[in-house]
Amino acid sequence: MFKKLISSPIMIAVLLALILILWLFSGDNYSAKQQAPAEQAVAKQQLVQVETRWSTAEPYQLTQVAQGQVLPWRSVSIKAQQAGTVIQLLTDQGDTVKKGAKLLRLSDEGRAALLQQAKANLTLKQDELNSAQKLGKSNFLSETELTRLESELAKAKAEFQKAQLAVNQVEPQAPFNGVIDRRHIEVGDVVQVGSPLLQLVQVDKLKVTAQIPQQHVAALQLGQAVKLRLLDGRALQGKLSFISYAADKATRSFYIEVTVANPQMLRIAGGSVTVEIQLSPVATHTISPALLSLDNNGNLGVATVDEEQRVVFYPVTILSADNKGARVSGLPNKVQIISQGAGFVKTGDKVQPIGTKA
Structure with missing residues (x-):
């Protein structure tokens, strides 16, 4: 009976199939022991593309504007x-x-x-x-x-x-x-002794007083020209004659005095005046306000790309704004500003700038 089963074509085919499977398995196992598995191909990470434009700094004449008061040069009761x-x-x-x-x-x-x-x-x-x-x-x-x-x-x-x-x-x-x-x-x-009699004033020369924010006082120099605008539109010229050495405790601003000649004896003492002081020129860039953003610390700034194609965030200060854009300081003299895609990257990310012109 066993001989008949072995000699049957079906059993012969099954045996051959089992032998073939065992041979293939033993070959793969041997190959796995002799050869290291092939390295899997790692997909190359694709860099985020951002649109950028180059910007070169231009000098800007910064003007400090403050509200002041015109006083007589001397006044005594x-x-x-x-x-x-x-x-x-x-x-x-x-x-x-x-x-x-x-x-x-x-x-x-x-x-x-x-x-x-x-x-x-x-x-x-x-x-x-x-x-x-x-x-x-x-x-x-x-x-x-x-x-x-x-x-x-x-x-x-x-x-x-x-x-x-x-x-x-x-x-x-x-x-x-x-x-x-x-x-x-x-x-x-x-x-009686101490009763007021007369008020005497000297107005052929006037004194204008104002308060300057602490961040701008270092740019002031004694003797520099100061432009004064009265409420009626008239303009006067004066010179910065005094800068206080200590800031006001309440406002953290510095008291200044401007000397103004008044040979015509204009009746302006006691009135208000707008003080315009030209500070040293600073390097600025004109950008669209849409490019401004806040970092994690709440600082207003601009996202840029450095020479290594990494994102760098620069805090900036807005000096002026008009229909041409916002004029800001705080950026390098020549910088590659991200114009599109800054919201999809963060500081330190490596990116692929496109559409740039140096």
């Missing part, structure tokens, strides 16, 4: 230094006066008589000391007596000077050349 009654006005509002000019007169109130008394007492004390000094040379007077007489003479001199000053102060004088801007008294008014 002349106050009474002696009590009395106003008996005469020697000037009126709007009058131009010279330094040392008498402005008004107060009542004497006995001051002239006190001056004469102090003068006579001073003469007496001087004569007494002169006589004592002659006696002292003959040893008829002690050193103590001479010292006492010298002390009395010094006291008499002080009283005379005080009386002289009181007489002078009943006629207040202008401390500098200026204009009587306000008069606070009339003839017959009784004033």
Whole structure:
């Protein structure tokens, strides 16, 4: 029976098939042991394509604009230094006066008589000391007596000077050349020490004050030209005359003063003015505002491509903007700016720039 099964064509075919399978399996197994498996082909990573354009920096004249106030070059409130009654006005509002000019007169109130008394007492004390000094040379007077007489003479001199000053102060004088801007008294008014009498201002030269942000103060220089614009459109020229050394604690801005000549005596003191100071030129690029973006820290900037075709983000500062674009600083002098596709890449990514022209 077994011989019949072996001799049947079907069994012969099955046996041959099994032998063939075993031979193929043994061959593959041997080949796997003798040869390393073929390396699988790794697909080459395709770089992200971005559109870029080259931009070259151009110098831009930066102007610092601030709101300021026009002030008189000097302004002083002349106050009474002696009590009395106003008996005469020697000037009126709007009058131009010279330094040392008498402005008004107060009542004497006995001051002239006190001056004469102090003068006579001073003469007496001087004569007494002169006589004592002659006696002292003959040893008829002690050193103590001479010292006492010298002390009395010094006291008499002080009283005379005080009386002289009181007489002078009943006629207040202008401390500098200026204009009587306000008069606070009339003839017959009784004033006390410290009562305001007149307001004297010097306006042939003016002073403009303003505050400059701390990031721009380093670009300022004493003596540089400053353009001033009044509210009515008139323009004046001045020079930067003072820059404070410490910023205001509240605003972190620096106080400045601008000196302005005013030979025409324009009535502009106390008004507002726009201050325009030209700073040193800076290198800027003009770009579309659509190219601006924020990094992870919230800094406004522009995405660019460097020489190694990697994305670099530069923070920028917008200096001005118009219908031609935004003028920014902070970029290199020559830079390849990503114009399309910046939203699909991040800083450090290697990209394939297209459509570039150096």
